[in-house]
Amino acid sequence: MASVLSRRLGKRSLLGARVLGPSASDGPSGAGPPLELQVELPEGTALQPFLTSKDPACQEPPKEVLKTLGTLGFPQVAFQPGQKVYVWYGGQESLGLVEKHSLAEDKVTVWLLDQKLQICCKVEEVWLAELQGAMSPAPPVEHGAQVPAYRPVSRNIDVPKRKSDAVEMDEMMAAMVLTSLSCSPVVQSPPRVEASFSASRDPWKESGDVSDSGSSTTSGHWSGSSGVSTPSPPHPQASPKYLGDAFGSPQTDHGFETDPDPFLLDEPAPRKRKNSMKVMYKCLWPNCGKVLRSIVGIKRHVKALHLGDTVDSDQFKREEDFYYTEVQMKEELAVAVAGPSAPGTPAADPAPTPCVTSPSLAALPLPPPKAQYSGPEHPGLESSLPSGALSKSAPGSFWHIQADHAYQALPSFQIPVSPHIYTSISWAAAPATASPMSPVRSRSLSFSEPQQPPPAVKSHLIVTSPPRAQSSARKARGEAKKCRKVYGIEHRDQWCTACRWKKACQRFLD
DNA sequence: CGTGCCGGGGT
DNA sequence: ACCCCGGCACG
Numbered sequence: 001m002a003s004v005l006s007r008r009l010g011k012r013s014l015l016g017a018r019v020l021g022p023s024a025s026d027g028p029s030g031a032g033p034p035l036e037l038q039v040e041l042p043e044g045t046a047l048q049p050f051l052t053s054k055d056p057a058c059q060e061p062p063k064e065v066l067k068t069l070g071t072l073g074f075p076q077v078a079f080q081p082g083q084k085v086y087v088w089y090g091g092q093e094s095l096g097l098v099e100k101h102s103l104a105e106d107k108v109t110v111w112l113l114d115q116k117l118q119i120c121c122k123v124e125e126v127w128l129a130e131l132q133g134a135m136s137p138a139p140p141v142e143h144g145a146q147v148p149a150y151r152p153v154s155r156n157i158d159v160p161k162r163k164s165d166a167v168e169m170d171e172m173m174a175a176m177v178l179t180s181l182s183c184s185p186v187v188q189s190p191p192r193v194e195a196s197f198s199a200s201r202d203p204w205k206e207s208g209d210v211s212d213s214g215s216s217t218t219s220g221h222w223s224g225s226s227g228v229s230t231p232s233p234p235h236p237q238a239s240p241k242y243l244g245d246a247f248g249s250p251q252t253d254h255g256f257e258t259d260p261d262p263f264l265l266d267e268p269a270p271r272k273r274k275n276s277m278k279v280m281y282k283c284l285w286p287n288c289g290k291v292l293r294s295i296v297g298i299k300r301h302v303k304a305l306h307l308g309d310t311v312d313s314d315q316f317k318r319e320e321d322f323y324y325t326e327v328q329m330k331e332e333l334a335v336a337v338a339g340p341s342a343p344g345t346p347a348a349d350p351a352p353t354p355c356v357t358s359p360s361l362a363a364l365p366l367p368p369p370k371a372q373y374s375g376p377e378h379p380g381l382e383s384s385l386p387s388g389a390l391s392k393s394a395p396g397s398f399w400h401i402q403a404d405h406a407y408q409a410l411p412s413f414q415i416p417v418s419p420h421i422y423t424s425i426s427w428a429a430a431p432a433t434a435s436p437m438s439p440v441r442s443r444s445l446s447f448s449e450p451q452q453p454p455p456a457v458k459s460h461l462i463v464t465s466p467p468r469a470q471s472s473a474r475k476a477r478g479e480a481k482k483c484r485k486v487y488g489i490e491h492r493d494q495w496c497t498a499c500r501w502k503k504a505c506q507r508f509l510d
Numbered sequence: 511c512g513t514g515c516c517g518g519g520g521t
Numbered sequence: 522a523c524c525c526c527g528g529c530a531c532g
Contacts, residue, residue: 482514501524504515 079108079128088125090115282325482508 079085079101085108086095099109099118109120281298283290285306292298482505483495492500496507 484513497523499514502515502526 083128085128284325 079098081098081100083098084095085098088094094112094114096112096114096119099111101108106122107120108122108125109118111118280291280293281295283292283298283301283306285302288306290298290301292301483499484492486508487494496505498504498506
């Protein structure tokens with residue numbers, strides 16, 4: 001194999017590229033980054049704390065609003081004497097009463113309750129106590145300058161996007177993602193370190209090392225497999241570990257660690273379809289978390305309950321839009337309407353969703369597409385997997401096992417395919433383009449625009465419409481990243497066998 | 511033009 | 522069987 005390697009040592013490494021510029025989203029969709037940038041903008045102006053942590057996905061309109069707000073000055077016109085306000089003072093926010101508001105100079109005189117003193121400051125530094133909840137932590141200007149430390153980071157990570165099961169979970173995830181992201185670039189890519197044993201722990205990185213696990217095959221390299229078929233899966237132990245890795249400890253192993261990352265976020269892995277999902281809308285208002293079924297409902301809710309007093313201003317016309325987010329819940333949960341829980345994906349933009357709510361679509365009981373053609377090959381394998389890791393929506397990292405196909409000699413193969421966001425079902429090919437809005441989320445590494453729950457739709461197409469399926473003999477080009485892309489040519493030895501043989505990739509089927 | 515992979519070749 | 526690659530289709 002050494003020969004192989006040396007022979008085709010790469011011209012270009014996709015892997016490298018990926019590793020170097022990962023955080024900023026290298027997705028093809030040019031729209032991603034820009035959006036983020038814009039989102040950041042308002043924050044920069046430090047006027048609009050609302051955005052801080054909530055789902056950027058559906059904030060198109062607000063963004064606009066905010067921007068204008070930023071330029072035009074704070075719209076909250078005049079403070080009334082006696083009004084309760086918060087003001088940024090002495091490094092913290094203090095409660096105070098408005099003494100007077102001088103419109104002319106845009107200054108507000110505030111009587112600080114705590115300090116028992118009066119101060120005069122700019123309007124931007126003062127905000128109404130009522131709004132505290134929403135517009136809390138980031139008081140104006142100078143404060144903004146004080147905290148940027150965490151901001152720039154968090155903004156890039158679409159933390160809110162993946163509303164996992166619990167709210168706290170979200171926070172944790174955010175933190176973890178954050179950490180791992182911030183670490184990953186560091187590990188440039190010590191391309192293939194022959195680090196003897198340590199290598200063995202990584203199920204897929206090693207090639208010759210495969211055997212060292214003691215189990216199964218003897219020959220080095222993948223080819224060694226004899227009978228193929230029932231691979232004794234090494235994962236029983238491996239998987240937990242990996243799981244851990246995916247989440248917690250960013251340092252997997254030698255420079256390769258960055259690789260799984262793209263996965264974690266990208267891998268479309270459409271095949272694992274979730275149970276029927278239902279789209280719900282969750283109120284993001286602090287301490288609210290109300291979940292409603294309809295977009296109208298949620299809007300009304302937000303408007304009525306939270307924005308009640310602000311709606312007067314035209315500028316807030318659409319404000320409710322960004323106080324709710326779309327979430328997908330399992331049918332059962334949806335029924336129960338568990339407040340904070342929102343397994344699955346937050347999904348995108350609220351606008352184009354209505355159709356989705358149709359349960360009929362979502363409920364289509366289809367076997368994962370993959371099963372449709374490769375299923376029969378190793379039924380046993382699937383079942384032997386650790387619980388539902390595979391098929392269920394393991395919110396964590398999740399294992400994708402495959403050892404099949406004529407080419408696939410290796411015993412078994414696991415790929416940590418991401419906590420993957422089911423959003424990332426690559427149905428890009430589908431007629432999805434219909435919606436002009438294509439809400440590009442701020443997912444840092446993305447390549448195909450995920451969407452809603454159309455897995456059902458897609459598979460449906462495949463199943464029911466034989467005409468389109470494969471009219472031509474040639475297999476439709478896969479949307480998924482193939483080994484080549486994922487590992488780069490330099491790491492050809494890590495490709496799946498099929499890929500190496502220039503055959504249809506078996507690792508990342510479409 | 512890069513990529514995925516079929517078809518066909520070599521060992 | 523394994524391995525490789527020409528060459529085409531696709532984006």
